[in-house]
Amino acid sequence: MSSSESSQLPNIDLSNCRDLIIGGDAAQVLDRLPAGGIDLIYVDPPFNTGSTQRLASIKAEQDASSSRTGFGGRKYKTTLVSSHSYRDSFDDYLGFLVPLLEKSFQLLSSRGSLYVHLDYREVHYVKVELDKIFGRTNFMNEIIWAYDFGGRSKQRWPAKHDTILLYAKEFGKHIFNYEEIERIPYMAPGLVTKEKASRGKVPTDVWWQTIVHTTGRERTGYPTQKPEAILKRIVEASSTAGSWVLDFFAGSGTTACVSQQLGRRFIAIDSNPQAINIIKNRLDMTNVQEISC
Numbered sequence: 255m256s257s258s259e260s261s262q263l264p265n266i267d268l269s270n271c272r273d274l275i276i277g278g279d280a281a282q283v284l285d286r287l288p289a290g291g292i293d294l295i296y297v298d299p300p301f302n303t304g305s306t307q308r309l310a311s312i313k314a315e316q317d318a319s320s321s322r323t324g325f326g327g328r329k330y331k332t333t334l335v336s337s338h339s340y341r342d343s344f345d346d347y348l349g350f351l352v353p354l355l356e357k358s359f360q361l362l363s364s365r366g367s368l369y370v371h372l373d374y375r376e377v378h379y380v381k382v383e384l385d386k387i388f389g390r391t392n393f394m395n396e397i398i399w400a401y402d403f404g405g406r407s408k409q410r411w412p413a414k415h416d417t418i419l420l421y422a423k424e425f426g427k428h429i430f431n432y433e434e435i436e437r438i439p440y441m442a443p444g445l446v447t448k449e450k451a452s453r454g455k456v457p458t459d460v461w462w463q464t465i466v467h468t469t470g471r472e473r474t475g476y477p478t479q480k481p482e483a484i485l486k487r488i489v490e491a492s493s494t495a496g497s498w499v500l501d502f503f504a505g506s507g508t509t510a511c512v513s514q515q516l517g518r519r520f521i522a523i524d525s526n527p528q529a530i531n532i533i534k535n536r537l538d539m540t541n542v543q544e545i546s547c
């Protein structure tokens with residue numbers, strides 16, 4: 255669809271609609287949203303790893319006639335239950351992402367914030383572009399999400415963190431619910447008073463959080479799914495009840511799911527029909543409308 259065709263699509267009136275799941279290209283959908291209406295945008299774009307992100311879910315069942323031998327010499331067969339993927343390779347990554355970040359600035363309310371979740375490949379280039387769009391005085395944090403799981407390189411330090419850049423639309427007016435942030439234990443509780451130790455501390459900009467467990471409750475089978483705990487911290491801190499929360503690289507719908515749990519309104523956009531199906535299965539759809547662009 256050309257941009258002139260997308261501009262002919264009707265605009266979305268947020269004052270008069272339910273929560274939204276939108277299947278389509280972010281570049282076209284964002285043009286239909288009203289400026290200044292969103293309090294929180296969290297995006298976790300493709301990281302430009304140079305390959306396709308895939309995740310297959312396989313079920314193993316005992317089957318005496320199978321040639322596969324597993325634990326205890328038992329025979330079993332495997333069946334492919336589901337397979338999800340999306341493209342993660344761009345010749346011009348900034349050309350793809352920067353127009354969407356410029357649009358994000360327009361969509362945010364004056365008390366709004368943008369979180370952009372990246373890894374070491376593109377984060378520095380994107381930071382420079384975001385400084386131009388938001389102004390360096392509105393840059394708030396470089397949050398490090400540290401985990402310790404998966405393969406380990408033996409040729410360099412194993413890369414075990416992502417970076418989340420945080421910008422305010424207008425620093426000082428932005429929502430930051432300091433008192434509502436869930437506290438965590440001190441690393442060295444013996445160094446603070448008993449009272450402080452039992453209260454815990456507000457997290458710093460380094461967040462230790464394990465990845466979504468392969469057999470965990472929140473696992474959807476979608477590749478690169480992010481933990482609800484990360485989104486819960488973001489949504490609780492940077493939006494209020496009734497705020498509109500937008501994620502235009504929604505994937506399995508983690509942002510939408512957490513927003514729904516916390517009583518926020520949400521717009522989840524993804525160009526991959528597999529992602530849209532997963533989001534619909536993950537959410538209570540009572541007050542949610544689905545649109546395809």
Ligand SMILES: C[S@@+](CC[C@H](N)C(=O)[O-])C[C@H]1O[C@@H](n2cnc3c(N)ncnc32)[C@H](O)[C@@H]1O
Pocket residue numbers: 278279280281298299300301340476477478479480481502503504505506507508509523524525526529
């Ligand atoms: C890293 S994943 C997001 C994962 C998500 N945070 C989660 O917790 O499941 C990035 C998503 O961006 C989507 N995507 C890529 N290009 C897009 C575009 N132009 N418009 C909308 N979605 C896009 C992909 O389909 C993929 O689902």
